[in-house]
Amino acid sequence: MSKADRIRQRNVREKIAAQQAAARRAEARRRTFLAFGSVLAVVAVVVVLVVVKGLSKPAKAAAIVAKTSAQIEQEITTVPVATLSAVGKGSTTPLLQTEGKQTLLTSDGKPEMLYMGAEYCPYCAAERWAMVVALSKFGTFSGLHFIHSSSADVYPNTPTLTFYGSTYTSKYLDFVPVELYGTDEDIPLQSPTSAQSALMSEFDAPPYSDEKGAYPFVDFGNRYLIIGAQYVPGDLAHLSWGQVAADIRNPSSTVAEDIDGAANSIIGAICKITNDKPAVCSSSAAKAGEGLL
Numbered sequence: 616m617s618k619a620d621r622i623r624q625r626n627v628r629e630k631i632a633a634q635q636a637a638a639r640r641a642e643a644r645r646r647t648f649l650a651f652g653s654v655l656a657v658v659a660v661v662v663v664l665v666v667v668k669g670l671s672k673p674a675k676a677a678a679i680v681a682k683t684s685a686q687i688e689q690e691i692t693t694v695p696v697a698t699l700s701a702v703g704k705g706s707t708t709p710l711l712q713t714e715g716k717q718t719l720l721t722s723d724g725k726p727e728m729l730y731m732g733a734e735y736c737p738y739c740a741a742e743r744w745a746m747v748v749a750l751s752k753f754g755t756f757s758g759l760h761f762i763h764s765s766s767a768d769v770y771p772n773t774p775t776l777t778f779y780g781s782t783y784t785s786k787y788l789d790f791v792p793v794e795l796y797g798t799d800e801d802i803p804l805q806s807p808t809s810a811q812s813a814l815m816s817e818f819d820a821p822p823y824s825d826e827k828g829a830y831p832f833v834d835f836g837n838r839y840l841i842i843g844a845q846y847v848p849g850d851l852a853h854l855s856w857g858q859v860a861a862d863i864r865n866p867s868s869t870v871a872e873d874i875d876g877a878a879n880s881i882i883g884a885i886c887k888i889t890n891d892k893p894a895v896c897s898s899s900a901a902k903a904g905e906g907l908l
Contacts, residue, residue, distance in 0.1 A: 682857045688759050688776075690860040691744065692751035698875065699748075699900035701866035705876015707745075707845040709907040710835075710884055711823050717837035719888065720814070722789035726888040730778065731807060731815055732831035733796035735765035738844035739831040740775030741851060745877035746833070747776065748863065752895040753885060754785025761856045765798055770848040774856050779804050787889045795830075818842075835881075836888035839908055845880065846873035879904035 720727045730746065732739035740763075747756060758781040764773040778792035793811060794804045807815070814834055820827045824842040833841035850873050851859060862870035883904025886896035895901055 682860075684759075684761055684856075687761065687856050687860045688756070691747055691863055692756060694748050694751075694863055694875065694878075696752070696895060696898050696900055698864055698866050698871070699879055699882070700898055700903070702871050702875035702879065703899070703903040704879065704907055705846075705872040705874075706869075707873065707876040707880060707907065710845075710880050711840040711842065712908060713818065713837055713840060714822070720834060720837040722791060725785075725787065725789045726836040726885075727789045727791055727834075728836070728885065728888075729811060729814065729834040730790070730792045730831060731811065731819075731833075732792075732794060733800065734762055734777050734779065734794055734798045734804070735768060735796055735800045736830045737764040737768055737770035737773045737848040738829075740764040740770075740773040741844040741846060741848040741873075742831050742833070742841065742877065743775050743778065744851075744859065744863070744874045745845065745881055748874060748878035749881035749885065750783065750785075750790055752882060753787045753889070753893065754783055754790070757782050762798060764848075765800065770852065773848045773851050774854055774859055775851075776856075787892055788885060835884040838888055839884040841881075845877040880907035883908055 720729065728750075732742075747759065750756070759776045759778070760780060761774070761776050764770065764775060766772050777794055779794040779797075781792070783790045783792075791811075793807050795807065796802060797804050814837075815828065815832050818824075818834060818837075818840055819829060819832045819842055823840055829842050831841065831843070835841075850869055854862070854870070859870055859874075862868040863874050865871055866875065879900045881904065882895060882901045883906070886892075886901050886905065887908065889896070891897070
């Protein structure tokens with residue numbers, strides 16, 4: 616916010632005569648008061664203009680500020696299949712395939728997709744966007760909350776959302792999210808079951824991962840794995856949630872190349888464990904994603 620210009624002091628006329636001294640001082644005081652009042656008026660106008668400018672600049676930012684969490688959630692859960700198909704493989708890395716013939720991981724009679732991560736984790740922050748975009752083609756989320764990753768980790772303050780406190784319903788698969796820690800890694804949120812810990816110990820380790828227990832860990836029915844983000848979280852730096860949501864729907868943006876590309880690989884993996892159900896599995900987006908498996 617710019618500082619007000621310095622008030623130029625008026626030149627005081629030399630005293631003409633002793634008998635006029637009192638009148639001159641009175642006149643000087645009157646003019647000073649008028650000048651001071653004028654300066655205050657100018658400052659007030661400047662402040663108003665700066666505030667108005669700040670609220671309306673840029674127009675896009677004002678629109679983003681005005682968006683509610685519900686509106687942003689609506690945007691990322693309804694990305695058109697045509698947009699996903701336009702992105703294709705995007706700029707993401709392939710998923711890992713488990714070795715050997717693993718027993719299909721199921722829950723409630725449906726294939727299970729298990730996510731284990733932490734709110735402070737920037738790689739989880741990046742991957743959650745793609746997971747929500749992809750999973751929304753198979754079911755419905757509610758109760759998503761928008762947060763930032765830790766400010767003390769790499770890629771600090773990455774805009775994201777959390778699965779903690781959310782629900783997901785689908786007739787095709789069971790999505791089981793476990794946010795182990797909050798935005799502060801010393802604050803535990805959810806405790807994994809012994810079965811979930813066993814899966815992480817088995818798959819989130821060599822030969823699948825160079826670092827044992829890396830986040831995020833995503834298991835698609837014991838068939839495919841995501842260990843770490845599929846793209847660089849730094850591509851989301853300094854963006855608001857609203858900007859990310861808008862860019863996801865623009866297939867020519869870097870954000871779409873990252874998030875939609877990663878979403879397509881997730882869609883492809885889910886289609887594999889659900890026997891190509893539902894109809895999105897026949898899209899070119901899903902086919903491109905399957906090419907990343």
